Amino acid sequence: MASAVSKRVTIDVNDTTQVSGLLEHPAGSKLCLVLAHGAGAGMEHPFMAALTHDLAAHDIATLRYQFPYLERGEKRTDPPPLCHATVRAAVAAAAQLVAKVPLIAGGKSFGGRMTSQAQAIAPLPGVHGLAFFGFPLHPPDKPAIDRAAHLSKIKIPMLFLQGTRDNLADLALLRPLVAEFKNLATLKVLEAADHSFHVLVRSGRTDAEVKAELIEAFLAWSATI
Numbered sequence: 001m002a003s004a005v006s007k008r009v010t011i012d013v014n015d016t017t018q019v020s021g022l023l024e025h026p027a028g029s030k031l032c033l034v035l036a037h038g039a040g041a042g043m044e045h046p047f048m049a050a051l052t053h054d055l056a057a058h059d060i061a062t063l064r065y066q067f068p069y070l071e072r073g074e075k076r077t078d079p080p081p082l083c084h085a086t087v088r089a090a091v092a093a094a095a096q097l098v099a100k101v102p103l104i105a106g107g108k109s110f111g112g113r114m115t116s117q118a119q120a121i122a123p124l125p126g127v128h129g130l131a132f133f134g135f136p137l138h139p140p141d142k143p144a145i146d147r148a149a150h151l152s153k154i155k156i157p158m159l160f161l162q163g164t165r166d167n168l169a170d171l172a173l174l175r176p177l178v179a180e181f182k183n184l185a186t187l188k189v190l191e192a193a194d195h196s197f198h199v200l201v202r203s204g205r206t207d208a209e210v211k212a213e214l215i216e217a218f219l220a221w222s223a224t225i
Contacts, residue, residue, distance in 0.1 A: 004056050009097065011065055013082070015088045023091065023097055024052045031222060032098040033131065034091050036111025039077055042070045047108060047196065051133070054215045058223070061101070063094040067114075070144040075109065079083035081139045083116040086186075091124045104161075104222060106131035109168070109195065113147065120153040129157040129225040131218060134195050136168040143170040148177055159221045161214055163193025188217040 004026040011021050023024055023033075033055060037043050043064035052062045067086050069078045077083070090136055103126045105119070106112045112132035112134055119130060138144040151158070162169050171189065178187040190210050192203035197204045197214060 004186075005162040009063075009093065011086075011089050011093045013068065013086050013176075017068050017082070017086075019066045019068055019086060019089075021063055021067075021069045021093065022052070022072060022097055023061070023099055024056050025064050026056050026059045028099055029101055029105060030059055031102045031128075032061040032063060032094050034087075034094045034105040034115075034127075035062050035064045036101060036105075036107030036115055037064070037066070037070070038108040038134075039073075039110035042066055045108075050211065051215075054211070055218075058215075058219055059093075059218075061098045063090060063097065065090040065093075067111075080114065080117060083114040084121060087115050088124060091127060095126050102126070102128045102225070104129045104131055104225075106133065108133045110134045112136075116154060116158070117150055117192045119156070120150040123156070127156065129159065129222065130154065131163050131221075132161045133159070134166060134168070134197070135160050135174075135196075136151070137170065137174055138168060138169045138214065143173055145177060147171050151177075151181070155184070157183075157221075157225045159218065160185065160187045161188065161190065161217060163190045163195065163197055163210075165192060165194040168195050186221050188214075188221075190214060 009021040032171045105115045105127045192199040193210045
């Protein structure tokens with residue numbers, strides 16, 4: 001891996017709101033992933049940190065960032081408009097911090113959905129694709145597709161990385177949904193993984209194997225957009 005710049009940054013969301021970010025910028029980065037966290041864990045969650053490390057090994061920069069509610073130390077998520085504004089601010093910051101490389105935006109669970117909603121409302125400048133690390137299609141064990149209605153407004157490539165044991169994304173619903181988008185959407189199914197990409201010992205797989213498969217799928221997809 002080439003030498004990398006790692007630093008904390010401050011992102012201005014609006015005149016009264018700032019959030020923290022973590023930039024990982026390998027020398028010679030070929031693209032940058034603007035990465036939002038899940039609802040219950042911030043940008044320093046082990047999954048986020050490991051993903052950043054693994055992508056840096058492949059010369060991919062990342063900008064992780066907080067949503068305002070976690071920046072305030074609260075548990076209740078912000079209203080969608082503020083989340084969308086935060087996504088936009090993070091994308092704008094990434095464009096300045098890692099100049100002249102394509103941007104991919106997305107996130108873990110809630111963060112990915114807020115990113116897709118923002119893109120559906122108005123395209124995120126400089127963003128060439130969206131990557132969802134466990135898209136939360138519906139509440140736990142309550143299969144539905146209402147949360148996916150906005151995806152039809154997105155006109156850039158999307159990658160869905162989903163485990164077969166993900167109780168927030170029934171594959172019987174997600175597969176036909178992704179198929180409707182034809183060449184714009186790619187679904188990578190990770191056998192035996194749950195919403196956090198963990199596997200049970202009896203599955204015969206390991207978390208490390210799932211993580212490696214996830215990274216490989218992201219690299220292959222991002223190389224095509």
